[in-house]
Amino acid sequence: xxxxxxxxxxxxxxxxxxxxxxxxxxxxxxxxxxxxxxxxxxxxxxxxxxxxxxxxxxxxxxxxxxxxxxxxxxxxxxxxxxxxxxxxxxxxxxxxxxxxxxxxxxxxxxxxxxxxxxxxxxxxxxxxxxxxxxxxxxxxxxxxxxxxxxxxxxxxxxxxxxxxxxxxxxxxxxxxxxxxxxxxxxxxxxxxxxxxxxxxxxxxxxxxxxxxxxxxxxxxxxxxxxxxxxxxxxxxxxxxxxxxxxxxxxxxxxxxxxxxxxxxxxxxxxxxxxxxxxxxxxxxxxxxxxxxxxxxxxxxxxxxxxxxxxxxxxxxxxxxxxxxxxx
Amino acid sequence: xxxxxxxxxxxxxxxxxxxxxxxxxxxxxxxxxxxxxxxxxxxxxxxxxxxxxxxxxxxxxxxxxxxxxxxxxxxxxxxxxxxxxxxxxxxxxxxxxxxxxxxxxxxxxxxxxxxxxxxxxxxxxxxxxxxxxxxxxxxxxxxxxxxxxxxxxxxxxxxxxxxxxxxxxxxxxxxxxxxxxxxxxxxxxxxxxxxxxxxxxxxxxxxxxxxxxxxxxxxxxxxxxxxxxxxxxxxxxxxxxxxxxxxxxxxxxxxxxxxxxxxxxxxxxxxxxxxxxxxxxxxxxxxxxxxxxxxxxxxxxxxxxxxxxxxxxxxxxxxxxxxxxxxxxxxxxxxxxxxxxxxxxxxxxxxxxxxxxxxxxxxxxxxxxxxxxxxxxxxxxxxxxxxxxxxxxxxxxxx
Amino acid sequence: xxxxxxxxxxxxxxxxxxxxxxxxxxxxxxxxxxxxxxxxxxxxxxxxxxxxxxxxxxxxxxxxxxxxxxxxxxxxxxxxxxxxxxxxxxxxxxxxxxxxxxxxxxxx
Numbered sequence: 001x002x003x004x005x006x007x008x009x010x011x012x013x014x015x016x017x018x019x020x021x022x023x024x025x026x027x028x029x030x031x032x033x034x035x036x037x038x039x040x041x042x043x044x045x046x047x048x049x050x051x052x053x054x055x056x057x058x059x060x061x062x063x064x065x066x067x068x069x070x071x072x073x074x075x076x077x078x079x080x081x082x083x084x085x086x087x088x089x090x091x092x093x094x095x096x097x098x099x100x101x102x103x104x105x106x107x108x109x110x111x112x113x114x115x116x117x118x119x120x121x122x123x124x125x126x127x128x129x130x131x132x133x134x135x136x137x138x139x140x141x142x143x144x145x146x147x148x149x150x151x152x153x154x155x156x157x158x159x160x161x162x163x164x165x166x167x168x169x170x171x172x173x174x175x176x177x178x179x180x181x182x183x184x185x186x187x188x189x190x191x192x193x194x195x196x197x198x199x200x201x202x203x204x205x206x207x208x209x210x211x212x213x214x215x216x217x218x219x220x221x222x223x224x225x226x227x228x229x230x231x232x233x234x235x236x237x238x239x240x241x242x243x244x245x246x247x248x249x250x251x252x253x254x255x256x257x258x259x260x261x262x263x264x265x266x267x268x269x270x271x272x273x274x275x276x277x278x279x280x281x282x283x284x285x286x287x288x289x290x291x292x293x294x295x296x297x298x299x300x301x302x303x304x305x306x307x308x309x310x311x312x313x314x315x316x317x318x319x320x321x322x323x324x325x326x327x
Numbered sequence: 328x329x330x331x332x333x334x335x336x337x338x339x340x341x342x343x344x345x346x347x348x349x350x351x352x353x354x355x356x357x358x359x360x361x362x363x364x365x366x367x368x369x370x371x372x373x374x375x376x377x378x379x380x381x382x383x384x385x386x387x388x389x390x391x392x393x394x395x396x397x398x399x400x401x402x403x404x405x406x407x408x409x410x411x412x413x414x415x416x417x418x419x420x421x422x423x424x425x426x427x428x429x430x431x432x433x434x435x436x437x438x439x440x441x442x443x444x445x446x447x448x449x450x451x452x453x454x455x456x457x458x459x460x461x462x463x464x465x466x467x468x469x470x471x472x473x474x475x476x477x478x479x480x481x482x483x484x485x486x487x488x489x490x491x492x493x494x495x496x497x498x499x500x501x502x503x504x505x506x507x508x509x510x511x512x513x514x515x516x517x518x519x520x521x522x523x524x525x526x527x528x529x530x531x532x533x534x535x536x537x538x539x540x541x542x543x544x545x546x547x548x549x550x551x552x553x554x555x556x557x558x559x560x561x562x563x564x565x566x567x568x569x570x571x572x573x574x575x576x577x578x579x580x581x582x583x584x585x586x587x588x589x590x591x592x593x594x595x596x597x598x599x600x601x602x603x604x605x606x607x608x609x610x611x612x613x614x615x616x617x618x619x620x621x622x623x624x625x626x627x628x629x630x631x632x633x634x635x636x637x638x639x640x641x642x643x644x645x646x647x648x649x650x651x652x653x654x655x656x657x658x659x660x661x662x663x664x665x666x667x668x669x670x671x672x673x674x675x676x677x678x679x680x681x682x683x684x685x686x687x688x689x690x691x692x693x694x695x696x697x698x699x700x701x702x703x704x705x706x707x708x709x710x711x712x713x714x715x716x717x718x719x720x721x722x723x724x725x726x
Numbered sequence: 727x728x729x730x731x732x733x734x735x736x737x738x739x740x741x742x743x744x745x746x747x748x749x750x751x752x753x754x755x756x757x758x759x760x761x762x763x764x765x766x767x768x769x770x771x772x773x774x775x776x777x778x779x780x781x782x783x784x785x786x787x788x789x790x791x792x793x794x795x796x797x798x799x800x801x802x803x804x805x806x807x808x809x810x811x812x813x814x815x816x817x818x819x820x821x822x823x824x825x826x827x828x829x830x831x832x833x834x
Binding site for chain 2: 092100
Binding site: 016017019020021024026027028029030031032034035036037039040043044068069070071072073074075076077078206209242243244245246247 | 736737740742744745746747748749750751752753754757758771772773774776777778779780781782783785786788796798799801802803804805807808809
């Protein structure tokens with residue numbers, strides 16, 4: 001009777017050449033948009049995780065656009081889950097492997113169990129399942145790929161859509177000039193501090209692929225639940241030229257709209273923190289989803305970003321006015 | 328060695344799950360099924376059962392957890408009652424369509440509004456179209472037996488379907504009865520280890536579980552499950568026959584007849600109130616009323632052939648409805664439409680009507696059964712039924 | 727009992743085998759308007775194109791010491807051209823090529 005322990009220690013990568021040499025586990029042949037940010041992060045995550053991996057795919061772009069019809073690009077085992085229950089299904093798979101290895105019904109290293117949820121499936125309708133999985137301490141990596149909308153259903157607002165984002169549920173109009181009046185949730189904050197079993201949380205971006213892959217590996221090497229929040233720009237939803245997907249991710253970091261950090265056992269560590277941030281306008285101007293914003297709206301966005309820079313990822317006083325207040 | 332214990336339905340279910348050597352259990356508390364999970368928790372804590380005991384965050388999560396666990400090759404168990412059953416609704420079809428033989432215990436309970444802890448079959452019955460097997464137990468012994476029988480049937484490679492194993496809340500789940508609990512060796516003879524086949528998640532043989540299909544494949548997808556239900560009765564018969572042989576029981580696979588020789592009027596019922604019905608039938612017979620009882624053991628698959636064969640012998644059938652189907656064709660519950668459909672092609676059909684009884688945890692008393700017998704007797708005399716649904720105890724016994 | 731046409735068949739439980747190397751049931755090479763063109767002389771093998779292609783259509787051929795383009799699946803998103811660290815990658819109109827792929831009218 002063996003006890004399932006993760007003995008794997010996936011090594012950290014240093015050079016892009018090493019990345020190029022790792023085997024693809026997310027192969028060509030999927031119906032994602034040309035230049036899809038989430039598809040790129042999926043490719044990198046799958047490469048980092050390797051063949052002893054099981055992916056859970058809650059409904060979303062990384063299900064629907066990848067799994068039509070009757071075919072997928074996942075070279076490793078993959079299962080569809082409802083958008084509501086990625087965390088719960090992953091818990092069941094991990095528990096099954098714990099039991100089967102312990103009882104001698106399966107031999108091998110405990111597989112990497114990874115939930116690939118969109119921002120909706122992580123912070124909105126899937127939040128309950130994600131939190132419960134974190135609380136129960138399953139050995140699962142929960143990834144939230146953030147394209148800042150419910151993209152698969154045609155770009156509707158989600159809790160991570162930025163203030164002022166034009167989506168089909170937050171269109172700008174005479175009565176509501178900024179479109180989206182709500183400021184977004186902070187997904188890592190939802191996990192950090194509230195779940196005693198979680199020891200590693202990190203944000204990542206497709207603009208820094210080695211950093212992203214190393215964070216995936218660090219999370220997988222940790223025993224217990226871990227959370228990764230990956231910025232994955234969406235050319236269709238954000239309305240920019242698809243050739244610029246990676247540039248958009250880079251600009252987000254250069255303007256402070258996205259912050260790269262790790263939270264390890266209570267301590268924050270930052271990566272690629274620019275000495276001086278470019279104004280948010282430099283980021284917003286490329287994306288037609290922000291084209292309707294006035295100077296006043298952009299100033300609000302800037303204040304929100306500035307307030308977060310003192311300690312990105314940590315709770316702080318953030319000027320998010322009540323949505324029904326006067327402008 | 329088998330041993331005789333006095334167990335409530337919940338405790339009996341826990342014993343069965345232990346002997347079935349499940350791998351993953353997912354709990355969430357809701358009355359009245361919770362007691363089964365409490366028993367299992369203690370067994371896990373004491374090392375009597377080697378299973379992962381997952382504290383689900385809700386009933387929807389419970390079903391999601393066992394969906395994942397079953398897809399990864401585990402034998403699973405979960406359960407719920409009342410609104411918990413309906414909260415998990417989203418996940419029933421994914422489990423059944425993916426052909427995962429998950430088992431869910433339902434100690435039924437009336438649905439809100441308002442809060443009512445009493446028994447009613449509506450919670451489970453409202454999920455009867457989701458592609459799961461479903462049937463009720465009358466006693467803690469039958470509850471125990473049904474769990475093992477359902478694992479065997481559900482996991483059969485010809486079937487691979489999930490199962491709702493139901494028992495009346497409180498009347499069966501909490502009132503203790505005599506249960507003969509077999510030993511592990513007997514159970515192992517009946518129930519082989521779960522062999523999930525090639526469609527599980529295993530890095531050694533990667534599969535993609537549940538990619539999208541085209542609309543023109545939708546019918547085919549549903550047909551697959553419909554075909555499994557066509558093959559099902561034979562597997563049920565084999566399993567029950569085997570069970571009777573190994574454990575010395577005497578179950579009829581689909582319908583059980585009690586004192587039906589020469590009966591003219593019968594009660595048709597599923598679940599715990601059948602126990603009262605038996606006493607009522609005996610008393611009625613003593614008074615010269617030619618009464619009988621036909622008890623339904625599986626409502627999915629609905630055994631149309633066996634129901635027609637059993638019921639066509641009588642003059643009048645009173646279907647006891649412990650669930651509601653508002654606006655349904657009979658303006659009552661769910662069983663009478665199924666019974667009438669089963670009898671439609673029979674040359675000489677009995678009169679049939681239904682009796683709403685035991686809803687919300689209401690007791691169905693001997694007096695209620697005598698009242699029902701009175702209505703059926705008058706119907707036989709009149710040669711017709713006055714209406715398709717009566718609310719027992721709340722109206723005159725007119726035919 | 728039933729006649730299910732082969733093209734409408736669904737595997738048991740809707741479980742399909744995982745792809746190996748590529749997914750030929752979803753060929754996307756006929757999506758593109760633009761094709762990336764590489765000048766191997768200029769290319770410094772920085773690996774940006776290999777890393778940043780969402781469809782893994784640039785791969786390193788270690789023996790030949792050059793990067794290889796996958797015509798079957800490239801969607802023409804031009805991320806590789808944007809991220810190329812030299813002038814090695816440029817874009818060209820797909821139908822200028824003899825083997826330029828005509829986009830299908832309906833994808834399935």
